[in-house]
Amino acid sequence: MAPALCGSVRAQLRAVFTPARRRLVQSSLPATGQTDVPCNGCTQCCGSNQGLFLQPELGDKVESYRHRVVTDEATGNPIFLLATENGRCVYLGDSGCTIYDRRPALCRSFDCRKHYLILPKQDRDNLVKLGLSSRAVFDAGRARLKSLSAEERKECVDKREEFFS
Numbered sequence: 001m002a003p004a005l006c007g008s009v010r011a012q013l014r015a016v017f018t019p020a021r022r023r024l025v026q027s028s029l030p031a032t033g034q035t036d037v038p039c040n041g042c043t044q045c046c047g048s049n050q051g052l053f054l055q056p057e058l059g060d061k062v063e064s065y066r067h068r069v070v071t072d073e074a075t076g077n078p079i080f081l082l083a084t085e086n087g088r089c090v091y092l093g094d095s096g097c098t099i100y101d102r103r104p105a106l107c108r109s110f111d112c113r114k115h116y117l118i119l120p121k122q123d124r125d126n127l128v129k130l131g132l133s134s135r136a137v138f139d140a141g142r143a144r145l146k147s148l149s150a151e152e153r154k155e156c157v158d159k160r161e162e163f164f165s
Contacts, residue, residue: 035111038147043096045110047088048134054080058105065104066090087131113148116141117156120164 046052054060054067060080067080067090082089082104091099097107116124116138127133145153 035109037111037113038144041096042140043092044134044136044140045112046092046097046107048137051106051132052081052083052087052089053106054082055105056080060104064102112137112141113144114141114152114156117145117148117153118160118163120160 054062054065056062062080065080065082067082070079070081071077072079082091084090089097091097091103097103119127124133124138128135128138148156
């Protein structure tokens, strides 16, 4: 089991992940549950302490994955983490995902491009500073921005303006 977060880190997390920001991140997930990110072998989101967690409410069968359980101290609810102590996904192998065909909802839906575009720079910096993401994930998203359609880019900008204006 992971060590509990100290009080100051919990306060920082609450400040960064306000309910509005959580809704924003959730709203950026595609309706199909599947992204079309041109990863081309990139695994930055799999090994950079990104929030690698299972989502039973989205169909993840928790018992079918190796995971750690920590408690959300704000709600008392369990959080099921796929990350090892060093932040890498337990299923990240030398050649990429070892369970690609049955990867969790978060992995099927995460889009580093939209993650980069929707979050303001200050939020990206805070996530990196708190160790909840890495600059490499944001850099990967920025490098792939041109692969988003004009409509997708506009949707991201509209969401950022809705939540952060």
